[in-house]
Amino acid sequence: MSPSSPFPSLPVCQITIPSNELINAAYTYTKEHTSQATVNHCLRCVSFSLLLIREFPPLASANVDLEAVVLSSLMHDMGWATTKSLLSNDKRFEVDGANIARDFVNHSASGEWDAHRIQLLWDAIALHTTPSIAQHKQPEVVAVALGIFADFMGPNLPLPGNPITVEKYKEIVGAFPRVGFxxxxxxxxxxxxxxxxxxxxxxxxxxxxxxxxxxxxxxxxxxxxxxxxxxxxxxxxxxxxxxxxxxxx
Known part of the structure; x- marks a missing residue:
């Protein structure tokens, strides 16, 4: 773990969770407004997404916006926020999460994200439970949906040549335990x-x-x-x- 990064290294998977001011702020925000079980789930999803981007051919050959993937994965369950004032009374939890993440980035990034990247973030979160649609969207949306699904399936993820081995799975879950998830x-x-x-x-x-x-x-x-x-x-x-x-x- 580098001094500026809040995330551990994952040498077996050979991935490093990117760390910058915006990502670290999103991590802090997620910890403030969700449970530890949700935070760990989101960090596992980030890790699985990054692993798939590196090793799953359709994603490895794409020019993926890693910051958008990390932020989307990290904040995808804000619709489960323990701070109920953040949530609506009439929207699906995925939409609540997408809206919360969009508002957070618009406020925290001070206009540094253009409309396209904001839409990627929103779509990745709003569609993360609808793989039949997400799989036909941009690589960032695909990577987020697959990374989230991977946290439920692990080495059994139904992908050709699934790169999530038992050893890599154990490393990610060991770094971010399930703690009652x-x-x-x-x-x-x-x-x-x-x-x-x-x-x-x-x-x-x-x-x-x-x-x-x-x-x-x-x-x-x-x-x-x-x-x-x-x-x-x-x-x-x-x-x-x-x-x-x-x-x-």
Whole structure:
């Protein structure tokens, strides 16, 4: 670890997390407003993204904006902020996180980031749970989404020639331990089902409520499943078409 960097070295992976005034400020901000489990998750995601950029051919051959990748990965779960005043009452957590990160960079970088880089940051965070879209975006967006997915899959990441070996995985997780991350994922996403249900019906978050209930322990599960059925997008779309027939010839 260099004197100016808050991040440890990762010699097995042969990567170094970039450190500059903006990245260090974002790291401090993330620590102030999220849990240790989330901070460590984000640092693992940064590390996996950097590893994939170096060793996964489609990314290794691209001219990737590393600062944008690091900031996006580092701040991608600001939508889970423990400082609730940062969050909306009506937006998906990914959108909250993207908005928070964009505002942070606009304020902290003092106009040094142009509109394109700001959009990369926003897209990478907003789309990080939607790989079917993210994979068709810019390399930075792809790298962030893959790095985040890699923290859940590790050496089992379904990539051809997956560069995440067991040894590299162990080094990254050893540097940034999970410290209860699995429980936090369940409790956070079930909490979103409970507190902001309208933001979860059309995405993967609702599945946590269906599996773990609204309290993360099975409570309210059956009622939640029924609520999801009532708000199923297929029913809403087809019901809308049926209702519109009254105004059609």
């Amino acid at each position: 699995s429980d936090e994922v369940v409790n956070t996403l079930c909490g979103l089902c409970r507190e902001k249900p309208e933001t979860t019906f059309e995405n993967f978050v609702s599945g946590f409520g269906k599996t773990y209930g609204l309290d993360g322990k099975g409570g309210g599960k059956e009622e939640w499943i029924m609520k999801c059925e009532d708000n199923d997008i297929t029913k809403r779309l087809m019901g809308g078409l049926q209702a519109c027939k009254q105004w059609e010839d």
